[in-house]
Amino acid sequence: MALDNTDDINKQLHVVMFPWLAFGHIIPFLQLSKFITQKGHKVSFLSTTKTIERLPSDLEPLINLVRLKLPHVQELPHNAEATMDVRTDDIHYLKKAFDGLEPQVTRFLEKESPDWIIYDFAPYWLPDIAAGLGISRGFFAIVTPWFMAFRGPLPKDVINHSDNQKTVEDFMMPPSSIPFPNNLCYRKHEATWMVGTSLVNASGVTDIYRSQMVIKGSECVFIRHCFEFEPQWITLLEELNHTPVVPVGLMPPETATKVGEEKSDTWMTIKTWLDGHPKGQAIYVALGSEVMVGKREISELALGLELSGLPFLWALRKPAGFTESNSVELPDGFLERTKDRGMVLMSWVPQLQILSHESIGGFLTHCGWGSIVEGLMFGHPLIMLPFLVDQGPNARVLVEKQVGIEVPRNEEDGSFTGDSVARSLNSVIVNDEGKIYKANAMAWSRIFGDKKLHKKYVDNFMKYLKSQRV
Structure with a gap:
């Protein structure tokens, strides 16, 4: 497939995508993968075997679907390879299994030497590995910039300790690091749950630590957002993390259906x-x-x-968690x-x-x-x-x-x-x-719903990939 332009960087890129094991994350990673292939570049999409089997059958050969074997964790149900397979309270065991993919992902990167790897919040160990291999790396945030900004500025020293995190009361009021009027806060029941997720769990690390390490080790943050809706949060996110933020648009899905x-x-x-x-x-x-x-x-x-x-x-x-009897x-x-x-x-x-x-x-x-x-x-x-x-x-x-x-x-x-x-x-x-x-x-x-607008964001995203690779 020919490239869609003849600028000074006309080499076909090889981009590796590595989402977290939740379909709310996998789907936008797939959407972004399709955009990249439509521009004439190669995408390798890494996930677990069962997860890939659940994807639409027509993705190959457009996207190179790379099947990884999810390590066994005793507390997980048999064949549980995504958040939809486990109870909410057991997702931390899935993260423990996910971390066990590190050797397989490393071997793939060493063998393929891609230009870019774009990953989710979970693989806190990945940015350092990619940097050591000379691979450009970016965090793709499928969440909103205000949710990311709520965490406040990225600390100079990232520490995996729950006692260094927010209290319930902290979550229930807008953060002082947000310089403009806002009503960003959690209800008490939401705040209690959020504090619980900030505790060290079966995976050995907190979600806050994962996110902070991923941002700290990335060259940029790609985000599903646009400047036409609440743009001030994108600017704030750059200031808080001292990292370029590149919106990829809202990625409205295609409404046309397949034949039949x-x-x-x-x-x-x-x-x-x-x-x-x-x-x-x-x-x-x-x-x-x-x-x-x-x-x-x-x-x-x-x-x-x-x-x-x-x-x-x-x-x-x-x-x-629901069975036939439940x-x-x-x-x-x-x-x-x-x-x-x-x-x-x-x-x-x-x-x-x-x-x-x-x-x-x-x-x-x-x-x-x-x-x-x-x-x-x-x-x-x-x-x-x-x-x-x-x-x-x-x-x-x-x-x-x-x-x-x-x-x-x-x-x-x-x-x-x-x-x-x-x-x-x-x-x-x-x-x-x-x-x-x-x-x-x-x-x-x-x-x-403006497809032309969001296509421009994807075009700018591709220009960034081509201009910034290591």
Whole structure:
């Protein structure tokens, strides 16, 4: 494949991609990989055998998929190779296994001598290895710049000690290192969880240490963001870490479907249901593949959907840790009572096709950045129910942008009620106040869904790769 330009750096690059073992991370790494190959360069995508088997079968030979054998860790379930395979509380064991990939990754880099390696937050050991081999290296942040900025400036000496980290109270207020007005903070239940992740765990290192070592050892930070939306955070991130930050755009996914996919049984069933409901009245509910929603939370969410009186399509994926004898349970009679206006799907659903349908009027989301991008690219107001990591701060920023509202929760334990879910849904879809959320979401869709704009970011990203390689 010929290069798309004839500038002074016309050599074909070999770029290695190494994401963390979560599909919320793997998918944007794959998207970026495709952009690189479309520019005529070679990509080697490193992940575990089972993870690669789960990827679309048409990726090869466009991308060199390199299968790594995940070392066995006793505490992990058999064949668990991604966060979707384990309970949230056991992810640190997966990180321990992930760290065991170091020898295989090192051997690959020594053999192939690529121009670049682009990695996630987890392999804190990788930047030094790549530097020693003369390979250019960059950290690709699939999270938002405000989430990264919340950590504050990169310390001069990175120490893997939990007593050097933030307290619950620290997480509950905007950091002093942010010089402009903001409402960036965690709720108490979120802060308690975040402090827990900052403790040394089975992998022997904290998540904060991983991120700091990865940034410290990188030549640059690539980030899924753009200057057209909250640009001040990109500038701040550069100042805090003393590292160049290169936005790659929001990477809105392609909405065109593969041949035959638009006529799949699953989509045709969903489309028939959506076609039967008025424009802008149906709620799409999806909490991602990583969030482990408890039985009580599922019951309250179901109750809220029922009480709202609105049509809904709920993508209720079975969380990790659930077995046949411990399956997802909806409240008794829920499906029967809502059968005329509700659809619950417990398997993969074509999310982009659903969101693009005119019957969808709002998106109840966990506030993962990828889901936010997909919701806003179609101009859907958001009903936000954050759970983990960056999702709480994402919700705070988006509430301030008035593109939706956050479902009220108990500050102490994070619990919510069906009544609060129902009120939130109606506030966005039915009540007059929802008009401002809809108008703002639609306005931002012109940025989030602008393919030409985000293609320019990818072009600039490629120019950076070609100009900065070792």
